[in-house]
Every structure is written in C-alpha cells, then in structure tokens.
Amino acid sequence: MNEGLVVAVRGIVSFFSLLIFARILGKQQISQLNFFDYILGITLGSIAASLTTDLTSRAWPHWIGLITWVILGICLERIAMSNRAVGNLIDGEPVVVIANGKILEKALKRVNYRISDLNAILRNKDIFNIEEVEFAVIEPNGQLSVMKKSEEKPVTRKDMNIQVKGEGLRGTLIYDGMILETGLKQLNMTYESLFKELNKHGIKSVREVFYAAKSPEGKIYIDKYEDYISRITKL
Structure with a gap:
C-alpha cells in the first residue's frame, strides 16, 4: 500500500514537471520537431517514467537529471538561434x-x-x-x-487579370442553438436582422440551428440540426 502511494505521488510530480518543462522548452507541432527535439522528448519521458516507478532509488537524482536535460536543451536552443553553424549542426540543413x-x-x-x-x-x-x-x-x-x-502550376485569377475582393473572416452568429453577441457586434447586426436572415431560410427558431456564420460581404452559412440527408456515400 505504501509503495502504491509513493508511485502515485511520484507520478503526480513527474506529470506536472513534464508539463512545466514542455511549456518552458516551447510548443511545436509534432511534424516540426527535428531529430534533436525528438531525442530530447524521449529522454525526458524516460527519466520521468523512472522517477515514477523506480522505487529502488531516491527521487532526487532523477529530478536532478530531468532538470539537467531541460537546461541543456534550453541552452542549445538559445545558442542555435544566435549561431547559424550550431543551428545547422543541431537542426540539420535543407x-x-x-x-x-x-x-x-x-x-x-x-x-x-x-x-x-x-x-x-x-x-x-x-x-x-x-x-x-x-x-x-x-x-x-x-x-x-x-x-x-x-x-x-494551375492558372490563377491573377494570371487572367480577374479582380477579386477578399471575403474576409466570417463571424459566428449562432453556435449550438445559441446566439453569440460578439458575432453580432462584429458584423454590426441586431437580433432583428438576424431573425430576418433566418426567416429567409425558413427557420423559425434559433434552436433549429447548430451553426451560423456570416462574412463581412453578407454571405451567410447556416447548418441546421436536421439536415434531411437521406443517404451518405461511404468513402
């Protein structure tokens, strides 16, 4: 029972330690990680696992090892940012x-x-x-x-000298049957104008709508809970 409690405590410490260190090292997408980042992540995870379950040794040596690897990783990343040669050595070159x-x-x-x-x-x-x-x-x-x-390369509208205005970002008006006031303010709309748009699409209640958005140019997209799709082709 005591061993289980120790493992639980060590697991909590390891979990939050990795969470903090991950934030310190920086947030990247998995696809953007280079070989050095990959090895660093595996090593930190291995040390954290040992800190959690290795009851034959004290916790503090694992903790020191974890901190040491994090400090080394931060230092090398800082050096790589300021020194191109070191950066190419660590990250590699295209x-x-x-x-x-x-x-x-x-x-x-x-x-x-x-x-x-x-x-x-x-x-x-x-x-x-x-x-x-x-x-x-x-x-x-x-x-x-x-x-x-x-x-x-495919022909673009620019190649054909066709002038096109940008559509801009859509503002969300309704989500999950609820009106979002921030979206109304963003598009300078009122409740009355929103309900007029809904009535044009045969919608009598906001609760019928799962999602609705409108572009600055006035294009509105509405997705209702009941889509009346009778058949969906399997991919």
Whole structure:
C-alpha cells in the first residue's frame, strides 16, 4: 500500500514537471520537431517514467537529471538561434534533391532516401511525373517541399487579370442553438436582422440551428440540426 502511494505521488510530480518543462522548452507541432527535439522528448519521458516507478532509488537524482536535460536543451536552443553553424549542426540543413526536373543522386543518398520514397511522397502531393518539379527540398524535419515548374502550376485569377475582393473572416452568429453577441457586434447586426436572415431560410427558431456564420460581404452559412440527408456515400 505504501509503495502504491509513493508511485502515485511520484507520478503526480513527474506529470506536472513534464508539463512545466514542455511549456518552458516551447510548443511545436509534432511534424516540426527535428531529430534533436525528438531525442530530447524521449529522454525526458524516460527519466520521468523512472522517477515514477523506480522505487529502488531516491527521487532526487532523477529530478536532478530531468532538470539537467531541460537546461541543456534550453541552452542549445538559445545558442542555435544566435549561431547559424550550431543551428545547422543541431537542426540539420535543407537538402535539394530535385533541380529542374533532375534527381540529384548524391544528395538523395546523403539523406538516406530511396527513389521509391521520393516517388511516394511526390504522389501524395499529386505529382506523378518528376519532370513537373522545378525544385524539391527535404527539410530538416524530413518533410519534402516541392515547387512545380511555372508551366505546370494551375492558372490563377491573377494570371487572367480577374479582380477579386477578399471575403474576409466570417463571424459566428449562432453556435449550438445559441446566439453569440460578439458575432453580432462584429458584423454590426441586431437580433432583428438576424431573425430576418433566418426567416429567409425558413427557420423559425434559433434552436433549429447548430451553426451560423456570416462574412463581412453578407454571405451567410447556416447548418441546421436536421439536415434531411437521406443517404451518405461511404468513402
């Protein structure tokens, strides 16, 4: 019983320690983590796990080890931000693997990529012909960034000299059957004007609406609880 209590206390300490240290080290998306960040995260988790369950040793050595790794991680990140050489050493550098539709074999070998890996990633980006690619760069986090050749890019409205006004951000008017006053103020609407819009769509009560939003240009989107969709195609 005493051992279980000790594990519970250590677990609570470890949990909140990791939470605090994660905030100190900075918040990133998983896809943005480089190899150093990945190893640092695994090590901190391993130390925290030992702090929780290793009852054969005292807690304070694990705690000191946890703090030491966090301090080293912070110091290296600060140095990497101010020193480009150190940053490249820790984070790695982008590597160009395709230039003007030609594969750079030496660069591909340097990052341990096979041609099958490269083709698979390109297909995920809807590119089935390497000749369409102007440049392809493998980023330090392992992701592939691709720039298509100019003639392969889709035609935009700008290319056709078509003037288009930006739609702006939509303001939420109703969520889960409740009117949001902040959305009304943002769009300079009143309750009366809102109900007029709802009546245009055959809605008599706000409770019928799950979500409603309106753009600054006046385009309104309404999603009701009852959508009357009789059939949904399985993907």
